[in-house]
């Protein structure tokens with residue numbers, strides 16, 4: 001069959017999402033997630049203006065060939081905009097292939113390697129007491145792995161802390177619709193102090209292990225903010241608390257920095273949510289400097305792209321920890337779950353539940369029970385898009401925040 005239509009749907013049911021919809025000559029429809037948080041319209045244009053004309057009349061069954069054609073054929077390779085656009089096309093083609101085969105995608109990818117996908121959720125609080133309430137809530141729901149983030153005394157709004165009060169439903173959404181003095185969209189600015197953070201964090205983990213014992217898996221995200229030697233210190237100081245992983249300790253571009261961190265600590269390390277290709281991991285994986293790869297299906301070239309990363313990781317004993325924030329749409333999340341079911345080197349899946357508003361536009365077949373996710377057995381990815389509802393929620397500009405130190409210097413966010 002051939003591709004007859006490529007549509008790009010931009011919608012904001014609670015937050016922005018970009019979705020590609022590919023239609024074949026015999027009427028099959030596939031969806032792909034192209035959401036790049038804070039840069040959504042760049043990917044939409046890439047898809048609409050540059051990829052759609054290349055796809056029409058093409059045989060939709062040749063997924064690897066189309067991936068290579070879009071990746072190598074553009075001359076300008078890699079980068080988040082290019083790879084999110086390719087990812088969306090790739091997901092949509094896999095969705096169509098599995099629908100044609102009348103199988104849930106995980107069956108087509110090799111079948112189930114496990115009964116379900118172990119998920120970790122985000123617990124946060126401005127102080128330890130609020131964090132404790134959030135962790136208890138997730139334990140009650142059956143989750144066995146929790147990413148924990150707290151406020152730092154002396155600092156205002158910082159990464160990963162839900163504005164909700166203790167006990168309220170988790171509603172953390174970092175991209176914010178702020179405006180500057182001209183009324184134009186701009187990022188909000190947050191503040192950061194690595195020394196205050198480093199001096200405070202070990203106490204939080206000490207409290208968590210005292211209150212929750214040793215079995216709960218604890219994860220923590222430093223969000224690219226530390227220098228290599230600061231990251232080494234944090235990893236070393238957190239060793240007694242047996243973290244599942246320490247995530248994004250240093251900025252992502254510097255793969256060699258992990259040699260220093262690794263030589264100082266046995267705390268497991270995870271990175272890669274801003275990476276787009278297997279090349280971004282070459283040093284990290286081949287030198288066994290990390291334990292988990294964190295790319296999302298949406299930002300790393302789709303199922304075809306991330307399978308290249310996961311296969312490379314597998315031979316070095318590095319496991320998956322696929323990125324799953326709310327800015328990965330339910331389509332991108334479904335793609336992750338189908339992969340998670342099949343690969344051998346599955347580690348864990350990040351899970352930030354989407355809002356009711358989002359899930360009214362994207363109708364999903366995946367389920368959550370006792371800390372496990374399952375993609376469901378609907379043919380394809382198992383996500384349908386209500387286009388009428390999507391059109392009723394137009395794009396709303398929103399940016400991820402930026403960070404400054406006390407003296408005004410821009411710092412990694």
Ligand SMILES: [Mg+2]
Pocket residue numbers: 221223247248273
């Ligand atoms: Mg992260």
